[in-house]
Amino acid sequence: MKKLSIIIPFKGLTEKELTPALSSLNGQIGIDFSTLDLHLINDGGPGIDISKFDILSNLNVTYHELALNVGPGMARQYGIDHSDGEYILFIDSDDELHYTGALLDFYNVLKESGDHQLIIGRYIQQQKNSDGDFRYFVHDESDTKAVYAKMYKRSYLESLGLSFHPKLRLFEDNYFVGLACECASDIYYLKSVVYSWLYNPDSLVRSTANFFSRQTAIVPQAMRYYFEFLQPRFPEKINLEDYVVNMYLRSTRLEPADTVEFWQSHISLMTEFKNKLNSDVKKLQVKVNQACQSDPFWQGTDASGFAAFYRKSVMPL
Numbered sequence: 001m002k003k004l005s006i007i008i009p010f011k012g013l014t015e016k017e018l019t020p021a022l023s024s025l026n027g028q029i030g031i032d033f034s035t036l037d038l039h040l041i042n043d044g045g046p047g048i049d050i051s052k053f054d055i056l057s058n059l060n061v062t063y064h065e066l067a068l069n070v071g072p073g074m075a076r077q078y079g080i081d082h083s084d085g086e087y088i089l090f091i092d093s094d095d096e097l098h099y100t101g102a103l104l105d106f107y108n109v110l111k112e113s114g115d116h117q118l119i120i121g122r123y124i125q126q127q128k129n130s131d132g133d134f135r136y137f138v139h140d141e142s143d144t145k146a147v148y149a150k151m152y153k154r155s156y157l158e159s160l161g162l163s164f165h166p167k168l169r170l171f172e173d174n175y176f177v178g179l180a181c182e183c184a185s186d187i188y189y190l191k192s193v194v195y196s197w198l199y200n201p202d203s204l205v206r207s208t209a210n211f212f213s214r215q216t217a218i219v220p221q222a223m224r225y226y227f228e229f230l231q232p233r234f235p236e237k238i239n240l241e242d243y244v245v246n247m248y249l250r251s252t253r254l255e256p257a258d259t260v261e262f263w264q265s266h267i268s269l270m271t272e273f274k275n276k277l278n279s280d281v282k283k284l285q286v287k288v289n290q291a292c293q294s295d296p297f298w299q300g301t302d303a304s305g306f307a308a309f310y311r312k313s314v315m316p317l
Contacts, residue, residue, distance in 0.1 A: 003035040003110075004103075004151070005085025009075035010093035011045040015052040017093075024096035026056040030104040033058045039079045044069030073164035073172030076147070080154075080163070087119075088152045094200040095148065098124060102194040106151050109188050117156040117186045121194035123149040128199050141189040144181040147173040149195035152180060160233070170215050171222040179229055182237055217256040220247065220265035227273055240276040243269075245287045248309045249298045263312075270313050281310045 008021060018040070025038065042048065042065045050063040064082060066075065076090055089106070097103065102121075109119050123146060125137045139146070157163070160183055164176050181187065227238050247266060256262035270277070285306050292303045 002037050002083075002085040004037075004087045004089060004106075005079070005083035005154075006036060006038045006089050006091060007041065007076055007079030007083065008038065008091045008093050009041040009043050009072050009079065011043040011069060011075075013045070013048075013093055015048050018048070019053075021091055021093055021096055022053060022056055022059065022061075025091070025103075026058045027100050028058075028097065028103045029100045031107055033060070036060070036103075037062060037083065037085065039064060039083050041075045041079045042066060043072070043075040071169040071172065073168055073176065074166060076176075077164040080157075084154075086154055088154055088157070089150070090147045091195075092148060092197075095198050096196045098193050098196045102192070105190060105192045105194055109190060113188065115153060116188040117153050117184045118180060119151040119188045119190055120181075121149045121190040121192055123195035123197055124193050125197045126199040128201075134199065138193060141191065144178050145174050146197070147177050148197070150177070150180075156180075156184070162229070165222075165225050168218075168222055168225065170218055175222055175226055179226065182230070183234060216250050216254045217258045217262045218265070219250065220262065220269050224265065224269040224272065227269070238273060238276050240270075240273050241279045241284060241287070244277075244310065244313060245284055245291065247313075248288060248306050249291055249301055251309075252305060253298065253301050266313065267316055271316060274314075277314070281307055284310065 006025065008018075010018060022038070037060045040050070040061060040063050042063070044066050047065060048063075050061060053059065053061055062083075064078060066078065070078070080088060087106075087110075091097070105121065106119055109116070120141045120143065122141050123139050123143070125139060127135050127137065129135060139149075143149070157180065160179070162176065162179055162183070164172055168175055223243055230237050251262065285303070288303045288306045291298045292301045293299065
């Protein structure tokens with residue numbers, strides 16, 4: 001068994017386009033490359049010539065070619081199921097490790113403090129402004145949404161029974177990462193910036209029309225899967241109040257692409273977990289007001305419609 005399996009899903013990329021991500025791995029220093037392997041998962045795209053990566057002599061590359069496109073979540077799951085590293089790390093095909101000591105930082109955590117269920121590092125985001133200039137933002141190690149900049153212990157995932165959900169093509173990383181973080185009792189928070197989320201105009205997030213509005217429409221279904229996973233394991237972690245607040249903010253700022261689908265899924269979730277709703281509307285309104293005033297993402301969102309949203313949410317209960 002290897003110490004680390006690195007999984008990179010991709011679709012429709014050439015060998016040249018994959019090279020930056022692989023080169024950032026090949027150039028890592030201070031680690032024994034015999035302790036890790038790399039799994040490239042071609043998610044239903046055109047085949048590539050894996051021999052072109054022979055020049056990256058530090059890497060032990062295993063190439064998997066899926067006949068059908070299954071989406072990034074299930075492609076990652078295929079990589080999990082067809083590797084055996086003690087730890088698992090994901091890299092998106094259009095991103096890179098941030099610097100040559102990134103993997104060493106992870107390895108040093110294991111060397112100095114032993115095993116952990118999850119090790120979470122920081123990552124930097126490259127963003128392009130309307131004027132064409134790039135800006136960079138560092139996301140801290142408290143992130144519980146991005147699948148990258150994290151090492152997951154395989155035995156921990158197996159003990160939970162956690163895998164990527166087969167019905168989620170959007171929100172799949174939030175589901176997997178959120179549950180991995182929420183259920184963990186041993187997380188090591190790494191201060192280093194270990195990963196670069198690079199700007200790519202052709203990525204799923206940026207190239208898909210109304211991506212975030214589409215995501216809003218399916219969030220209730222994704223959260224229903226999330227709560228259903230928690231119910232038999234950690235029912236006390238199901239927080240319906242925060243869900244209602246978040247769904248109001250999200251649906252107000254990012255109107256669902258399909259409002260009928262949104263309300264059907266939302267009310268279905270509220271009905272299934274109605275016993276978890278303990279706060280009254282006034283207390284929840286305070287949370288909404290605070291988010292609209294102080295949370296950078298929701299700042300400026302109109303809070304006045306929450307009471308009506310809440311009434312519509314609980315009316316069938």
